[in-house]
Amino acid sequence: MPELPEVETVVRTLRNHILHEKIHHVQVFWERTVYESETFIQDLTNQHIQDITRRGKYLIFTLDKGFMSVHLRMEGRFYMTPLDEAPKKHTHVVFYLKDQKLEFNDTRKFGRIKYCTEDPVILLTQLGLEPFDECLNPAYLRLKAKNRSIPIKTFLLDQSVIAGIGNIYADEICFLCHLSPLKKVKTLTLKQWQELIDNVRMVLSDAILAGGTTVRSYTSSLGVTGRFQNTLNVYGRASLACVSCTTPLKSIKIGQRTSVYCPACQKG
DNA sequence: AGATCTACCCGCACGC
DNA sequence: TGCGTGCGGGTAGATC
Known part of the structure; x- marks a missing residue:
């Protein structure tokens, strides 16, 4: 889970x-x-x-x-x-x-x-900041992203930058930020980094409130009967209509992991 | 030279 | 039966 x-x-x-x-x-x-x-x-x-x-x-x-x-x-x-x-x-x-x-x-x-x-x-010092650590700010992320050409999706999954984000929430965060998961991290502005931090915290705290996301139905497994899957915007919705603009969501591989996004809403 | 990319690995269940 | 896939992450080797 x-x-x-x-x-x-x-x-x-x-x-x-x-x-x-x-x-x-x-x-x-x-x-x-x-x-x-x-x-x-x-x-x-x-x-x-x-x-x-x-x-x-x-x-x-x-x-x-x-x-x-x-x-x-x-x-x-x-x-x-x-x-x-x-x-x-x-x-x-x-x-x-x-x-x-x-x-x-x-x-x-x-x-x-x-x-x-x-x-x-x-x-575990190789782990990056906790999402709710007040040290997590745009300057920190811009420094970590400096001169790097990796996609924002890969950056979000890098546990040495922010610890705890995985494939589901990385896609959801990109969607809320209106950013293509392929966007190169060195091109983000401080304002965009701030929006990203805001969305990281919003998605994760909403998911915690919902008890997490349960993709498959586990029977009586401890603490994993989450409800957040009901509010996912893009994860697992490849080729379905974007909740915002109805454009079919696109699925691609980034770093060996499936990434779903809206080609219309996420052009940034 | 260092950053990044790609393939591959790990056990197994599930859907097609 | 066979094949592709996956809520993660580490490694090796190739390539930028």
Whole structure:
């Protein structure tokens, strides 16, 4: 499910359910999901979940003696299930808590979980600014975009510039900015960067309020029954009529990722 | 020389 | 049955 609003939704849901709980036992069914799998289980056992936060698309669990970072990648998700219930299909890691268990479930096995003793905020310094960080301003983006010929779509997906935007919201942001996703970033004006920041924040905060976007229908998966898909303007609407001008939306590939936009509205 | 582009990889489900 | 696709991101090697 993984863009910032979906991760934020999962973090909020988990905070409401398992904060301060003790991890009594851990099971790993697919070794490659966890880093340092030899010590992962013993590292986590008997630690308490003191806090759960988000940085970009990463979830960060603060434990007694260290931190656990989780990246959901394409389809990673969490389930909270009764202790006596068998793990679901595609569950690769199980955390046994007091009265329930937390399952990390990932159909495509792309998600990764890592335990470290140092604050991963330091380890994640390669990530750019959070969208709602007040340091995010037109001057910052213009500097990052200086002399660069990459498309705005690619720039928005670059986690070292702004952390948390993925393929859905990048397309939506370009649409709201009336900018072609192919627009070269070095050509944007300060005014356009400000509009972009405004739209980044608007789209992401609206999506968080809606509980994120659920593209496929997942059954009872934790915190991903989003409703934002109902308000998408371009993502997934290739060849359908533009909501603004009825021109058929166009679909192209930018950096190996599908990009949908209105050739009439997004000429900037 | 450094920035950028392209292909490809990773497991798997789904639709055609 | 087979093929293309995907809410992510890393890498290697080619190319600008």
